[in-house]
Amino acid sequence: MAIMTTSSLTFQPVLERIADEIGRTPGRGRPADYIPALAARDPRSFGMAVAELDGTVYGVGEWREPFSTQSVTKVFTLALDLAREGDALWEHVGREPSGNPFNSLVQLEYEHGIPRNPFINAGALVVTDRLLTRTGDAAGELLTFLRAESGNPELSFDQEVAASETAYGDRNAALAHFMASYGNIDNPVPLLLDQYFRQCSITASCADLALATSFLARHGIRADGTRLLTRSQAKQVNAVMLTCGTYDAAGDFAYRVGLPGKSGVGGGIIAVVPGRCTLCVWSPGLDERGNSVAGVAALDRFTTLTGLSVF
Amino acid sequence: MAIMTTSSLTFQPVLERIADEIGRTPGRGRPADYIPALAARDPRSFGMAVAELDGTVYGVGEWREPFSTQSVTKVFTLALDLAREGDALWEHVGREPSGNPFNSLVQLEYEHGIPRNPFINAGALVVTDRLLTRTGDAAGELLTFLRAESGNPELSFDQEVAASETAYGDRNAALAHFMASYGNIDNPVPLLLDQYFRQCSITASCADLALATSFLARHGIRADGTRLLTRSQAKQVNAVMLTCGTYDAAGDFAYRVGLPGKSGVGGGIIAVVPGRCTLCVWSPGLDERGNSVAGVAALDRFTTLTGLSVF
């Protein structure tokens, strides 16, 4: 992996222009406040990285600052499980937008314990449960993968964040027990929750995550040249990101940004330009739908300035 | 307590006529099958008892046969907690009909963790949680009360039923965690569930339950002459039974029977004629809404034959 920061290269001027515009924009939303570690971040923080297919990374702002990945990791867990069990996964989780706030139990009940998609909490619990059954340690599997793809062996769980999530974990416990009542959870709920919260707690930087996402721009090929997903599966994961990756704002994100993307309440968003590059942007201030305000704005500017939308 | 079975007394001929009619009616619904102890009961079983205010009891069929009380006990837990904390209870649980199947999470989410009424599972969990906080042993408190009112010291928990409920308890665990996420549960969820399932497991006969319900026909006065509820509170419990006591069929039950009543999936139903008498009927076959088929039919006949509806 070659980290390049020379400003003469392709994406660097675009990133700097975006950072400059974002820096002059007041109003950044509010950091998630349900756990102390997230609430403590400065909403004015901003970093952005672009990774080309060959591992070249461009960055601006706090692009090497580690932050809490949270739901961004749901993409990688999905890919890891899909690589193992293939289409059988889709009998346990759907791939339709939720049309409701991200914690909603309504549709889960209406659809008999099958979550709408892998990126709402209920769906991510199912995917983690299945990867746990297949590996014995879903969180460990995820961490190993992220370290390998990012080339950063220091990535790790944040024990304090994981403990905080557990302390406020009644909603996810309810989701897991609810799906278990429909027979759609295999492992004991406390074990599953431990695995789930540890995944959410992983800390990584924009550079790390842009690189870790590259396999989706390379149609399934990992950093070491081996194949994780078939070309068709990589396309499918991108499609699910586009239609379901930003909570209840997927339509708006597609409309403004026009790229497959996945956000987390830590303020990070990853995005994919298939066949071309990947992006990760981070800024802790969230809008009312849980997406980074400056993050979405930066990606919007990126696709407008470069024309690199999928549409 | 004087148990009277001489057929010359008031209610005996009515009960015998009803039993005769029910006995000639084919089609009795199906016993609840989610736990073995309920599934094993014969759907053709039938018993019915009427208790007058002075403790005189009339009965027919298997009126002295113990059965699993299940949700019927929710009435007594409500009364015991209401006696202790009064109107403050209503800040934690509503008193409106649910308008949805009895396990629904939809309204619970919509109403921010405050269950619609004390007789849906979520509401009963809240009431148990509050009585547990106030007594240290809600299930024990309930059993003591039922023994005293029925005059039957042999009433007890059915450990096998309680264990079965726990084994299939994911739905109730989901409800409890969900309400805990809104701050509406005080005790640890596993402890609460243990108390809740033990209450549901109590075994009693029609005679026992008709007597135990009498305080609601006596406007709040217990068997020993002491007052459990104020006259106004007794009226309120009766009102909640009428509007919410039979799952999603409260309107239909009021229409057909016209009495405050509470059913359980064990096939029992208690009913109150305020100022006059109480009834308990039992037959394990349920309709699709969870109420005893023969039980509702028998109460329908009783109010038609005697004119003892509240309307």
Add this chain to the structure above:
Amino acid sequence: MAIMTTSSLTFQPVLERIADEIGRTPGRGRPADYIPALAARDPRSFGMAVAELDGTVYGVGEWREPFSTQSVTKVFTLALDLAREGDALWEHVGREPSGNPFNSLVQLEYEHGIPRNPFINAGALVVTDRLLTRTGDAAGELLTFLRAESGNPELSFDQEVAASETAYGDRNAALAHFMASYGNIDNPVPLLLDQYFRQCSITASCADLALATSFLARHGIRADGTRLLTRSQAKQVNAVMLTCGTYDAAGDFAYRVGLPGKSGVGGGIIAVVPGRCTLCVWSPGLDERGNSVAGVAALDRFTTLTGLSVF
């Protein structure tokens, strides 16, 4: 019919005490404001009447002042149709509480065009549609009935109110077309709406309505001694009033008042003490669920002071 106001009779002192208490209570809610005729009423107006089975009427305050009956008339339309078609009506409208705000379309869609009960707008449209098919003039039939029972030949439609309702009638037009799409409306929607809005527009006083409701306390017998409903049907209408008569507050009304009752957004509420008497109270200020604030409070006091609850 003998109108009695001598204060020595039974109910007069109770009514005067209630009026006195209500008069000293600040905060009366707000009149309905969606049409001018309702918005113009003084929220401090208050009247209350009690009619005994023999037609004796007691009253206090503005008990002879005509007001807009609105949804109160749904009870009479139901009775008139039920008298004609009997139980077949219940294939087209349910009798369960709605569990949702009174204009909700959600359950109507979920339940395939069969409204939950005859007192939500959708259900009342169905009942009017059926009475219209059977009589050719549902509104005229209703007016004739109300004049006969109240003994007041001057009762009439308020053309201005009917015209206002039509002007703001999009919501009811939506309901009617929606049910028509399920085949549950027989007549052309504009004709049905005209009939429906005319019924709502009838103006009557507390004295008129208490008398007109008496057939429900007399178990189905009209003022002239003829039978409108069977004893069983009268009981059924009372049961539907108790479980569904006050919009989304039926449980609370049963809990506080403990009588079958039906409210309207004009501020009127009728109530029935089966076998004993009927009541009508009027005060235009509404709570957020559409029921008269002073009206509910007055009925609450009445049942507390007299002990005349059904529970």
Add this chain to the structure above:
Amino acid sequence: MAIMTTSSLTFQPVLERIADEIGRTPGRGRPADYIPALAARDPRSFGMAVAELDGTVYGVGEWREPFSTQSVTKVFTLALDLAREGDALWEHVGREPSGNPFNSLVQLEYEHGIPRNPFINAGALVVTDRLLTRTGDAAGELLTFLRAESGNPELSFDQEVAASETAYGDRNAALAHFMASYGNIDNPVPLLLDQYFRQCSITASCADLALATSFLARHGIRADGTRLLTRSQAKQVNAVMLTCGTYDAAGDFAYRVGLPGKSGVGGGIIAVVPGRCTLCVWSPGLDERGNSVAGVAALDRFTTLTGLSVF
């Protein structure tokens, strides 16, 4: 416009292979049966066309057979209104997937009369209403546009289809009145419905519609070289098609096909490969979500065989 069918050209062999595969596949779903003109079509019919940016069209099967366009026209009405009023449109209709069946009123009520997106019926009614206000004849404007872009002056309304839609139009009348009750419809409902049903009734072939859609692959440029939409607006319409274009199956369509697309109950589907080409496929047999079974399968094969997905 040059219609080319020489099999040596790029897309022709792919289309023929697809047609061959589809022809050997049993099970084609069922035509829409709510109006006679749709029910009468043979579910085994199949046609497919690809239009390159320069107007070259390739086709296979019944690609020149006219069929009922139905909801496919919603894309063009959206573009025509967006061209006129710009972003102000989005105050009256959202751009999020519906997450519910295509006629659902639930979310419409929850979101106060603002439909989720322009492609559910409620949203299309709003867009037609707005274009009607701006042009005086939305249906005529649409027909003129389709004739110009397809180069086919014979495109026209099917009066029989429009009359049938009107006869079964209660659901759409309900939607329109419901939104009018929130102030989100400007024109009289009967006039709006007439315009709406005429748009749905337009008959066109795969060749016509592939050509008419080309402006979305040309980033907003019409067949005559003039600009209808800005580049950004064209991207936005494509994004809305991808997330909302196939009723409740948008996630699945994105997953399988990976292209912006819009289906109609006449069995047609249009799709866009931005910057490259457009497609239209037609086969009347529908799946349970209202999309052409053979149509989705053919597009799935097309993107798999050519690699022309946006992901």
